[in-house]
Amino acid sequence: MDEQIVTIERHIVEQEREYPKATGVFSNLLYDIALAGKIIAREMTRAGLVGSLGSTGKINVQHEEQMKLDVFANQTIIRMNSFTGRLAAMASEEREDVIDIPRGYGTGRYVLVFDPLDGSSNIDINATVGTIFGVYRRRSEEGAGTLADCLQKGRDTAAAGYIIYGSSTMMVYTTGNGVHGFTLDPSVGEFLLSHPNLRIPDEPRYSSVNHAYEKFRSEGIRRFGRWLRGMDEADPQKPLSERYFGALVADFHRTLLKGGIFYYPADSRYPQGKLRLIYEANPLAFIAEKAGGYASNGRSNILDIAPRALHQRTPLFIGDRSLVEKAEEFIAEYD
Ligand code: AHG
Numbered sequence: 001m002d003e004q005i006v007t008i009e010r011h012i013v014e015q016e017r018e019y020p021k022a023t024g025v026f027s028n029l030l031y032d033i034a035l036a037g038k039i040i041a042r043e044m045t046r047a048g049l050v051g052s053l054g055s056t057g058k059i060n061v062q063h064e065e066q067m068k069l070d071v072f073a074n075q076t077i078i079r080m081n082s083f084t085g086r087l088a089a090m091a092s093e094e095r096e097d098v099i100d101i102p103r104g105y106g107t108g109r110y111v112l113v114f115d116p117l118d119g120s121s122n123i124d125i126n127a128t129v130g131t132i133f134g135v136y137r138r139r140s141e142e143g144a145g146t147l148a149d150c151l152q153k154g155r156d157t158a159a160a161g162y163i164i165y166g167s168s169t170m171m172v173y174t175t176g177n178g179v180h181g182f183t184l185d186p187s188v189g190e191f192l193l194s195h196p197n198l199r200i201p202d203e204p205r206y207s208s209v210n211h212a213y214e215k216f217r218s219e220g221i222r223r224f225g226r227w228l229r230g231m232d233e234a235d236p237q238k239p240l241s242e243r244y245f246g247a248l249v250a251d252f253h254r255t256l257l258k259g260g261i262f263y264y265p266a267d268s269r270y271p272q273g274k275l276r277l278i279y280e281a282n283p284l285a286f287i288a289e290k291a292g293g294y295a296s297n298g299r300s301n302i303l304d305i306a307p308r309a310l311h312q313r314t315p316l317f318i319g320d321r322s323l324v325e326k327a328e329e330f331i332a333e334y335d
Pocket residue numbers: 064093115117118119120121210246247248249264274
């Protein structure tokens with residue numbers, strides 16, 4: 001028989017069928033996220049033509065420059081998900097507080113956390129960016145969702161994924177049962193299954209870190225970097241080739257497909273790390289683990305951290321399990 005064509009909609013529904021008590025709400029929520037991704041991808045493709053490139057001139061809640069497409073992506077996800085009755089609340093990188101469901105619209109059982117556009121400094125040069133998301137079951141009983149609903153451990157993720165706007169647009173997601181990748185066929189506007197059951201390759205291929213900040217880093221981190229480059233005299237390795245997009249989602253996607261490690265450690269500029277736990281590190285850590293990899297803050301599993309604040313930052317080491325554990329060893333020994 002010829003190979004099947006599987007749309008993301010059908011895939012999501014078939015995954016949900018594995019749970020006899022499922023109501024379909026969860027499937028529809030994931031499908032809405034995929035649709036938001038398509039709208040963002042469309043805007044991105046013609047951004048240079050319709051004046052959507054560049055900065056808004058404003059600074060966001062992270063004290064970082066906000067790009068016009070950051071705002072567009074954020075609004076698209078909120079508008080797509082506010083009125084469906086599926087969510088109790090949302091949290092976004094671009095909003096200080098929990099995003100409530102507007103009055104008069106029903107609330108549902110799930111919570112959506114997201115980085116609407118990750119790597120937005122790449123936008124103006126037509127390089128890869130993405131959207132990262134996590135879905136949790138609410139903890140509160142009913143009514144408006146609470147901050148506590150958004151501050152759940154990564155371990156309790158119901159679904160996690162990302163949409164990457166690169167030379168093609170892809171969506172990768174997991175509900176805990178395998179990691180699956182879909183490529184957008186722009187001519188029909190559908191995400192089609194192209195990468196079923198993704199596993200991080202055993203043979204690591206690339207390491208990924210911004211070396212500019214080496215001087216701000218601890219002894220353990222610096223020694224780990226030297227080890228990766230084959231410069232540890234006591235334990236010389238074959239150096240891993242390096243790649244760095246400066247967009248976590250793209251650096252992670254390569255790590256997932258090709259093997260290796262991405263890390264953004266704490267340093268004296270960012271003593272807690274730069275990346276955000278809830279909507280950057282946790283969804284990718286969950287995906288990594290379901291693909292046979294591992295994510296750590298340098299001392300323990302990212303997925304076991306109990307978040308205390310919406311925009312909490314964390315160091316992140318993610319990808320090949322043995323490389324991430326090697327980073328933990330250097331940190332335990334020297335820091
Ligand atoms: P965002 O665009 O959502 O603010 O995230 C940017 C992050 C992340 O995507 C990337 O890994 C990191 O910033 C790059 O930081 P450096 O420029 O310090 O390397």
